[in-house]
Amino acid sequence: MQWLWKAAGSDGYILKKSTYSDQVKYACLGGIVVATGFMAAMAGGYAIYTIFEPKGSALDGGVHTSTAIMSCIFGVIWGLIIFNIDRFIVAATGKGDGTEAITWQEFTNSLPRIVMGLVIAITISKPMEIRMFKSEIDAELHQEQLEKRKAYEIATKANYETRFDAIDVQVAKIEEGREALIQRIKKAEKEYYDQLQGRAGAGAGNGPLSKALKQQMDKLEIELGNYDGDKKNELDRLTSERLKLTQELDRELAKNQEVAGGLDGLLERIKLAHEIAGAWITFFITLLFVVIELTPIFFKMMLIKSPYDFMSDNIKELIRAEEGIQIKYEYYNDKKGQERNLVINHQVKRRIDEKIALMAAQTELSDYIIEKWKEREKKNINENVDAYISESK
Template identity: 50%
Template sequence: MDNELYRSPRPSAAMRLFWKAAGADRYILERSTYSDQVKYVCLGGIIIATGVMAAIAGGYAFYTIFAPKGNAIDSFKAVEGVASNYDPTDIPTVLKSIVFGLIWGAIIFNIDRFIVTSTGKGDGTEAITRKELVGALPRIIMGAIIALTISKPVEIRMFKTEIDVALHEKQIQQQQAYKANIDKVFNDEIAKKEQSIQQRLDRIAKLEEISTQRKADIAYETAHGDCGSKCNEYKNQLAANEAEIASIKNDPEYIKVKKELDELETERNLRLKESDKVSSGLDGLLERIKLAHEQAGWVISLFVTLLFMTIELTPIFFKLMLIKSPYDYMEENIKELIKADKGIEIKYNYYPDGEGHERDLIINHEVLKVLKEKIKLLETQAELSESAIDSWKVRKKTDILNDPDSFVTEES
């Protein structure tokens, strides 16, 4: 507006962007007061800020879910002068998280924009009545859900250090429990295999002990020059022991059990090496949210959630508390002008419905005009068709009177 009474300030490009985000009419705002312009700048700023926070939170949540898992405190390796080549950031996952964050932020931005633009201004006073609150309840619930999806990823990032330490302790416990379970499963089976060949192993050990003693006896007798019949006896016993040991070791049943025992040992060692991988799998989004609640406490966790919920729900309550201003009256005036230009008439509270609620009667004069023209055209066409048929009928009767033979066929 630009006249002797008032000159509306010229909006900047940023103001027009915020207006668009708030779903406000730029044409009306440019002709409205500065206070109206500022109201919708603030409203649009909150919606844009919510979209940006949603993008950041969504991207971080995506990264937390899909990033390679590992020791929760691996990122602390390069502190206190200890060299480390460990890079805790996975670049491919970061790029995917950025794309997802942008998409998620755009989704939340559009949902917020729809919620705010579809929320009415109530009765035009600062007070929020019960009726207004009930009407806005679905939008408030949707806004609260959105606030929760934003607050939780931000919350786990705020308390990341404490969560990493607590998560590392749980990973160690998980790793120890996994190793104990693996040992329990395999040790029982290994004990059974060892028990089945223990007698043979004891016999082999006994024979080897005797053979060692006999070798010492042969060496002693040889050194004293008295290696006669005793040495031959010792040598025969050594040969018999070696033959028996070879017989035991070459026994098919012994070989089978020994092979199975070696395979069990190998399998157990492989499973034990997987304990790091198993404990790393504990590092998920749900586990971090749980630890965030445990570390921060329910009071701080609730405070963070309420903070984001306040930011998310502020535009809804803001619109309900707005006092009608020149912008609102001009907007209503333009709507009425458009309806009048298009021939739309609304008679408010014209008739009660089956439940006793007053309903509006909407009359579309343009439609009625076209409908009446169409009906009149069809009626006229019907009259003309009837006249044409009557004229054709008269003409045919005349033709029959003048030449009846042309219309009669005699049968032979």
């Protein structure tokens, strides 16, 4: 309980002497601050893990150990930071006017603390939201990754299609030239064998015409061989270019998979959480954390003055009296007409008066010494004016 009192920024020495009701109030107040710090640690750690975990398919399970350790360390640090901020906000929030009603003046005075509390509450709520709807978010995110990957693949293949087409056109041109030679060779072979077998009509047989056809066929085969030799380097180059282009396309497609996996981030999950849960559920989850965060501030404004408050005021007055500090409440009006308190530091005033008196005494003594010195010098001059004049020369 004493530890919770410290978390609430209250004075345990006074609470030990106060009523049990006051002790429970401030213990509950400290419990809320501790709970907020704990939730902040969980939310911060999960957010960091979501940001830095290895990206991939949203349905891939498992825990990345090094990222989890880093997230735990950050979560503890973040939780302590939020705990310290909340503790300061609660400790700095006054008692208000000592009644249950929250007046407009009390609300406006606490507005900066309320704004800070709202920011902290929203910061805590978002990572908790994506953890609450993790299974639904994973399924939706996986579908988005597949669609994005498919779109990337179509776009990437379209970018490489023209380059493949350029290579295929050159290869097809070479193949067409070779095919034309092969057809000529086949035609020459057919004419030659028709001539030998007597199917060519007059002059059939192994005569001068068949020999000429044989020479033409051999010439075409030599021409085909020369064509293959001439085009071999070009075909090898085109094949190599196509292979390199295919490998480059495979690498780009692999990158597309990484890009699609990169959708598994904190921002995308928060967006999907809002789409899946809807505006109202998201609003009420955030409102829950806002209520938890702002409860201590409004709680302190609603507290009725209790023995703890009176003893606290009494001890403060005793300390001021012991230190010689006097406050005259609503003593004067400033330039804007607002009533101001006059703070008198009697020990400081006494020290200043002592210094002034000491300086006045020193001044008086200095004047007295100078006067006596003047009297002595005048006496010496009267007794022996010539000696004084000679000494002056």
